[in-house]
Amino acid sequence: MSASLIYLLLRQILQLLTQLARDGGAKDVELLVLRHQVAVLRRQVHRPDPRPADRVLLAALSRLLPRARWSAFFVTPATLLRWHRQLLARHWT
Numbered sequence: 001m002s003a004s005l006i007y008l009l010l011r012q013i014l015q016l017l018t019q020l021a022r023d024g025g026a027k028d029v030e031l032l033v034l035r036h037q038v039a040v041l042r043r044q045v046h047r048p049d050p051r052p053a054d055r056v057l058l059a060a061l062s063r064l065l066p067r068a069r070w071s072a073f074f075v076t077p078a079t080l081l082r083w084h085r086q087l088l089a090r091h092w093t
Contacts, residue, residue, distance in 0.1 A: 003056055004091035011060040018064055029064045030072045036061075037074050048074060059083045 018029060040054050050058065062070060062080045070077045 003052060004087055007056045007060055007087050010057065011063060014060060014064055026065055026069060029061055030069055033058065033061050033065070033072050041074070055083045056087065059087060
């Protein structure tokens with residue numbers, strides 16, 4: 001399966017989970033982001049080097065969070081948007 005298909009499926013699943021827990025949805029997504037980032041950082045010694053699967057997950061989660069909460073990510077918002085554009089570009093090529 002291609003990364004873009006996995007990304008779309010993951011995004012739909014996460015969106016469904018967020019809708020099920022409507023009152024604390026953004027908070028729960030932010031916790032998922034933070035937990036995943038901690039797991040990524042534990043694999044690293046120096047500078048974080050997320051794997052493609054990590055990038056897909058973080059890009060999908062960023063779409064579920066309001067931009068005001070993007071400070072939870074260990075990368076800049078521009079990096080998240082670049083990863084998202086790359087995923088979409090791969091889908092349409």
